[in-house]
Amino acid sequence: MGIFSRTRDIIAANFNDMLDKADDPQKMIRMIILEMEETLVEVRASAARTIADQKEMHRHTVKLDKLQADWAEKAQLALSKDREDLARAALVEKKKAGDMSEQLKQEIAVLDDALRAYEQDIAKLQHRLREARSRQTAIAARLESAENRVKLRSLMTNERVDEALSRFDQLERRVDYAEGRADALKLSSEADKLSLADEIAALEGTDAVDDELEQMKRALGLNESADDSAAKKGE
Template identity: 60%
Template sequence: MSIFSRTRDIMAANLTELLDRAEDPSRMIRMVILEMEETLVEVRASAARSIADAKEMRRAMVRLEGITDSWTEKAELALSKGREDLAKAALIERQKASDMAKGLEAEVAVIDNTLKAYEADIAKLQGKLREARSRQNAISTRIESAVTRAKAREMLNGSRTEDAFSRFELLERRADFAEGRAEALGMTGPKSLEEEIADLRAEEQVDKELEALKARLANKGE
């Protein structure tokens, strides 16, 4: 469905009000831009046809001017030969050509005024189109920003983030346990009675082996 019915509707349109009433501003601005572009193409095509018509009429005016001059010469020739009747007929034809030239001149003047109006309309349409495209960029930026903020909030408040932090906490607890176990293995507490007696026995055995070694060395020395 067309948003605008005429070129003047586009130029008189309040884009802000139009977008405020729209349920989907992004879609509305795309439709507005599309229709403005199509209208601009149509206006330029009409202007091109008018320019072509004006050029054709000017060429016809030049031809009629030559025809008028020709009938003037013929009238003068007929009059010089005493043929007043032919001179009069030639002047009538000259008048017809002159009237046609004046008619074309009036039409060209109308076309020139129309072209001025087209030129003004094209300039205004281009201005409106620039405004619409600027609004489209602003709307796109706002939508993109809103989507980004929504994703960020979803990430901060969503279950995926909570699950990730839960995993972090579990890994931290495992790391704490591993570190505690390593520290525990390196600890040395007070020896039990059995451990102390075993140490004494081991020490006694070492002393005996030391005395035996000393005796062997003494015997070798003798």
């Protein structure tokens, strides 16, 4: 396959269709990138050779232009010496140099067109290569995500995992039971043994009840009756 036809095929390729039809999209995108990189190297190498050929042709045209000037001077010299035959021969050589120079200039123009085509192809290939590498990164990320989901689902459906989780539940129940017993013992101990502050608070509570009871008695006149009875008994 020629360099130009392969370049055109890559530029015109539809990556989406190629990836959709591929059994292994990641492998396919790697192959596409490798093909594009190789083609890009070849296109650049061809462009470099074209530039080198063009420079060599320029050097030849300069030499041919100088040669034409030399033959023109020789023709004039021969004609001035009345050697028309030599002058004619010199002009023939001048024409040959001129024809060769013109041909080289036409070839240089063709190479100019080729170089412009190379520049366009290189720019398009670079764009397509960036696109392919971007697709490769996206495909790799999607593939990794899919593989991780598969591993996670496989792990969650594994019997050994279910068994381990069941054991964790049993351990949690044992811990809950132990903590419950400890809390119950603590409450029982605190109920059986009152602190000094609690005992004093209880006494204060009793005094408050007695005071309230006396107030109620006075309000009902029960205290006066009790005082009179005590006085009478004293007499």
